[in-house]
Amino acid sequence: MRSSDVMSSAGEGLSRPLPERVRLHVVEVAAQVLGKMPAAAVPSPLRGIAKFEPRKRARLGAASIAAQLEADKEFRELVAEAVEAAWPELVAGLAEGAAPPAADPVLVAAAAYLTRPPGWPDLVEQAREEIERAASLGSQREQAETRLREQLAAQRVAAREEVERVREQLKTLRGENTDLRRKLHDARERVKAAEARAAELAAEAEAAEARARAVEAGGAADSEVRRLKERLADAERQMEASRRAAREGRSVEEVRIRVLLDALQGTVAGLRKELALPTMISRPADSVAAVAPDAPGVTAVPARALADDDPQLLDQLLAIPHLHLIIDGYNVTKTGYPSLTLADQRTRLLTGLGGLAVQARVEVTCVFDGAELDGPVHVSAPRGVRVMFSAPGEIADDLIRRLVRAEPKGRSMAVVSSDREVADSVRRMGARPVPALLLIRRLGRG
Incomplete structure (x- = not known):
């Protein structure tokens, strides 16, 4: 049985199968959630598929995943939670009976199918009409x-x-x-x-x-x-x-x-x-508010799965095109050279990050806790490195989370921090956490 046949009119009110692009997106989201589930919580029909690599999991297990979503309400609700965490505004709008005007029709239909708000079949049909209209205009x-x-x-x-x-x-x-x-x-x-x-x-x-x-x-x-x-x-x-x-x-x-x-x-x-699309912001991280220094996921996993403390993890992440590398500044400096003053810690870390940005050609953002500052400081940011301080009343962890949320869905992100809470939260938002020790070793190699 093909997965497109599974997601048909038998699925609680749909008169026609899901559009192909919507079906592929739903299966891909479910495959990502399946890879993060504990082995004991994985539905028995999908335990073999859960062992596949992420890209093979969505491609080879599409039919089984689609069938499980249709038959297993708990599994579908677990996937719906991941969708709600990734697109809270979209899911909230669907719950009120209307999608945001600028929302992608594919995302709208996928979110409606998974979260099942009132009148969700109508939302799926509206998204289908938008997709077909766009395809007709292109033709x-x-x-x-x-x-x-x-x-x-x-x-x-x-x-x-x-x-x-x-x-x-x-x-x-x-x-x-x-x-x-x-x-x-x-x-x-x-x-x-x-x-x-x-x-x-x-x-x-x-x-x-x-x-x-x-x-x-x-x-x-x-x-x-x-x-x-x-x-x-x-x-x-x-x-x-x-x-x-x-x-x-x-x-x-x-x-x-x-x-x-x-x-x-x-x-x-x-x-x-x-659609009121922004035109003056060059990168998503530039839109995140922070305190100026002198005036107070990775979803594309490397080719083979690596543990968070594997020495090769950071090198493989840096090889991903358009990666955004976010560093928890004081967490790294206090792990690598805690005996230095805060000013010397910042200078040493930023100097190393400047060389790394030139070598790896990735977007680098270094976040420091503004509460650690006694007053305005002067920081000379190397070329290619964005330096940000958290505002009063905000810790660096919250600023890091805002930076991750600002990136579009699917953007490759890595967050360097040994803070367990930071690592767990950014992982749920689609970024790959990296221990601070791996970055210290990488900067030591030059």
């Missing part, structure tokens, strides 16, 4: 672009054919002109011969007649040359007109394509404005 846009490309190609082919035809006509006319010139030359040669014969015979009458014939032939030949020159000029004008028409046709098609692209760009800008 229409592709068809319009295809038609324009085909029209432009046809215009170019027609222009090339017209140019070739005019070239052939010009070649023919030039050949005719050459033949006429040769005939004119032959006629003149004959006139010269006749004049020579007339001189030799000393017959003035015959010479005069020969000269008259020569003049007549020359006049006819000149007339023929003028006629040929006119035909050649007409052919050249036709060729120039054809070239100009081809250029104008190509320009019209380019203008049409440019107008279409401008319209598409205007539509995108209108949607961005309507």
